[in-house]
Structure formats: C-alpha cells, structure tokens
C-alpha cells in the first residue's frame with residue numbers, strides 16, 4: 001500500500017552553494033555537489049559517516065565518487081531515478097521508501113552542475129541525445145528536422161494549448177514576472193537586481209515561438225542537496241523536520257515520444273498528482289504554496305492545471321492577477337525558480353519548500369506556511385510531485 | 392544543401408526499423424507500420440502493437456496527406472547544423488491515417504503556418520542514403 005509511506009519520512013537537512021552566472025568558479029561539478037551535500041549534512045547535524053544512502057542526479061555524478069569523497073564507508077543504498085528534471089522530487093519518494101523500509105537510514109539527494117561556465121544546458125541535449133530515454137527517437141525523427149532541444153519540443157505543446165484554450169503571451173508573461181518578483185526578494189537569486197515588466201517581457205526576442213527569451217530558464221552554476229530519514233530518527237536531529245505527506249511520480253504515454261500522444265496535455269504529473277494527494281489525504285485547496293519546475297513558463301501553467309489547482313485550459317486565467325505571487329492564493333516559486341533564481345535541476349525547489357515550511361524564508365516567507373507542493377518535470381514530460389508539511 | 396555549414400545537420404541512423412522507414416522514403420513512398428491483427432497505424436516504428444500486442448505488421452503506404460497539428464519557430468538554431476536555416480519551423484503533421492510526425496515545410500514561411508492547414512508529403516534527399524519526408528501546402 002503506497003499510503004503506508006505517508007508522513008513517515010522527512011527532509012532533515014538542506015544545503016546549497018552560491019548560484020551564479022559567471023565564468024570559471026574553479027570548482028568542478030562534483031566539487032559543488034560535495035559542497036552542497038556537506039552543507040545539508042551540517043544543517044541536519046549529521047556526519048557523513050552516518051550516511052548510508054545516496055541518490056545521484058542522472059548523468060551528473062556517480063554514487064561511487066560521491067561516497068568516496070564524502071567518506072560514506074557503508075553505502076548500502078545507491079540508485080538514480082532517470083527522469084531528468086523530475087528526478088529530485090521523484091527521488092524524494094524513493095528515498096522515503098528506502099528509509100521507511102530499512103534499506104537505508106539516511107539518504108542524500110544531491111544535484112548540481114556548472115550549467116553556465118561549463119557546457120551550457122542548451123548544448124547538452126542538442127548534441128548528446130543518447131542521455132535521454134527516447135534518445136534514439138529524437139535522433140531519428142526529431143533532430144533531422146531541426147527539433148533539437150527541450151524548448152523546441154515543449155513549444156509544440158504550448159502552441160497547442162494556445163490554440164485549444166486561448167492562452168495568451170501575456171499570461172505566460174505573468175508567470176515570468178511573478179518568478180522575477182520573488183527572485184528580487186531572494187538574496188541568492190541570480191536575477192535579484194533585475195526587474196521585469198510586461199513590456200520588457202513582450203519585447204524580448206523570440207527563442208523558439210511561442211517562447212521568448214524570458215520564457216526560458218537561466219543557465220547557471222550551482223548545486224543543492226537534501227537529506228531524508230525517518231520521522232523517528234528526525235527527532236534526534238538538529239532541525240525541525242519537514243514531513244513527506246504524499247509523493248508520486250509517473251510518465252506520460254508514450255514516455256519516449258511526444259508527438260503521438262493522444263492528448264498532448266496528459267503528462268506524468270496528470271497521473272502522479274491525484275495519487276500524491278490521495279496519499280496525503282489532502283486536496284489542492286489545502287496547499288499554501290507551490291514550487292513548480294519552471295524550465296519554461298508554459299510548463300508552470302501546464303503543471304498548475306495537471307496538479308489540479310485549476311482545470312485543464314484554465315491555467316491562463318489562473319496565473320493572471322497576482323494569484324501565483326506572494327500574497328496571492330497560491331504563491332508559486334517563492335525563490336524565483338529556474339526562471340529567475342538559478343537552474344539547479346529542480347533541487348532548489350525542494351530546498352525552498354523546506355525553507356518555507358521552517359519559516360526561514362525571510363522577506364519572501366509565505367505567512368503561516370504549513371503545507372506545500374513541489375513538482376518536477378523532465379525529459380519528454382515525466383512528472384513528479386511531493387506534498388510536504390511542517391513537522 | 393548549403394556547403395558552408397561547418398557542422399553537418401544530424402541524420403537518422405540507417406539501421407533497423409528506422410532504416411526501413413527511411414528506405415521507403417528514398418523510394419518516394421511514405422509508409423507507416425500497420426498492425427496486421429487490429430489494423431492500428433503506428434509511428435514512430437515499434438516492435439509490436441501497443442494496442443493489441445500482435446507481433447505481425449506491415450509497412451503500409453500513407454496517403455501522404457495530412458494537416459499541420461502544431462509547430463514552433465526556431466528563431467535561432469540550438470544545434471549548429473541548423474545555424475544557416477534560422478528562422479525555421481519544425482512542424483508536427485497529423486496524417487490522414489492518424490499518426491503524427493515531425494517534419495519541415497518546403498514552401499511555407501513560418502509566419503504563414505496555421506493549425507489544420509492541409510499539407511502533402513514531398514521527398515527531399517539530404518545524403519547519398521537518406522531522404523527526408525517533408526511537406527508542402529496541399
């Protein structure tokens with residue numbers, strides 16, 4: 001019974017490096033993940049020797065090298081969820097299952113890359129599709145026609161949404177502006193000092209229509225990590241835990257090819273969200289804030305719909321008028337997200353949710369935040385969701 | 392094709408079912424797999440029928456006609472092989488048989504595209520082996 005996992009595992013530590021868009025921090029991809037991991041362990045009040053589980057982000061590090069560097073002498077749980085940007089939140093579910101079932105006591109989830117000073121995010125997929133599920137399909141049936149990178153794939157879905165439901169550029173702009181407003185309250189956000197107006201949004205150059213420049217996430221250097229353990233062990237640790245009330249992950253059908261889905265808007269989250277809410281015993285109306293994987297603006301809108309915060313096709317109206325801004329009914333991406341804080345592969349959405357539920361979010365704190373949602377979106381529409389509660 | 396592009400455009404692998412799909416294109420025929428048992432069309436190529444599980448299938452010729460289902464306009468190339476082409480517009484065409492495929496228009500500027508616009512297949516050789524199915528306005 002999946003419900004047996006509800007409220008039995010917790011996030012007990014979070015750690016982050018600085019996030020930046022600058023050449024050459026001098027640190028390696030592994031180095032920044034180690035830095036974030038040590039910060040998460042210190043936050044929890046754990047020594048690396050106590051760790052016995054690690055879940056590396058797909059293709060960005062091995063459990064072996066992480067364990068060897070951290071001094072994890074008894075690594076007995078090491079696995080990776082291959083869901084791209086949906087991996088961190090999907091890994092929360094697996095980590096919860098691991099600690100509750102006794103496969104491991106303390107599981108580390110790191111993610112990080114030099115997405116700016118190293119190989120740019122935009123290049124990694126265009127040139128190396130073999131890292132993707134469905135990579136051979138992209139190579140044989142997408143790339144020869146110039147469809148070579150994620151914003152281009154997802155723009156196909158965004159245009160259909162605009163056609164079927166009348167979603168407008170201004171509504172996508174409202175998402176970009178909300179993320180930017182939140183980033184301006186976040187001392188760690190790369191775009192902290194840069195305001196964004198609707199005029200500037202609409203005037204920004206097209207990247208892959210209907211996506212403009214400001215519909216697209218940042219490319220940054222940085223890493224984040226969290227530590228998961230059981231509710232019982234969490235009582236002995238340093239920080240007030242954040243409980244995993246519900247968690248689910250799922251894939252669209254087919255997961256390895258976008259264009260032949262009967263319904264382009266049915267993604268992994270469509271399947272996962274109701275399961276996570278059932279597991280938590282909650283409904284979307286019970287949620288105080290949402291950290292939603294925002295690789296591009298439309299993916300925020302689509303995930304708001306598929307999570308059930310509004311009906312399908314209603315996302316455009318939902319995101320207007322400040323609803324998703326701090327002070328609105330559902331603040332979204334209170335840290336600024338991938339669009340305006342940094343691209344930390346979805347892990348900084350988890351750390352931000354924990355910060356909000358601890359009441360540590362400073363100027364961007366959601367008042368009386370008790371329950372929050374975190375989502376992940378990856379590859380061709382894999383989806384993950386966790387419902388977290390103040391412990 | 393332009394001779395000035397430093398990085399070649401990516402080409403499909405000339406192997407397996409994909410090799411068969413593109414071999415038909417090289418002969419000037421657009422064919423998709425169709426299940427011999429339940430009659431379901433499918434694309435991209437798959438080993439067995441996901442509708443009924445049957446292993447038997449045939450390459451059956453498409454009418455070559457379809458409609459634009461969606462598209463994006465790449466204002467800048469994200470693969471260097473397409474740098475000289477931008478802006479260009481990958482389209483998804485929904486064929487009369489119901490399957491969809493990613494392609495490019497040969498006669499339609501990006502700003503003239505419209506959802507449900509009728510199109511028909513044409514064949515464009517891009518290497519000694521590979522011919523791509525592309526589309527023109529019908």
Ligand SMILES: [Zn+2]
Nearest residue numbers: 426429440443
């Ligand atoms: Zn069949």
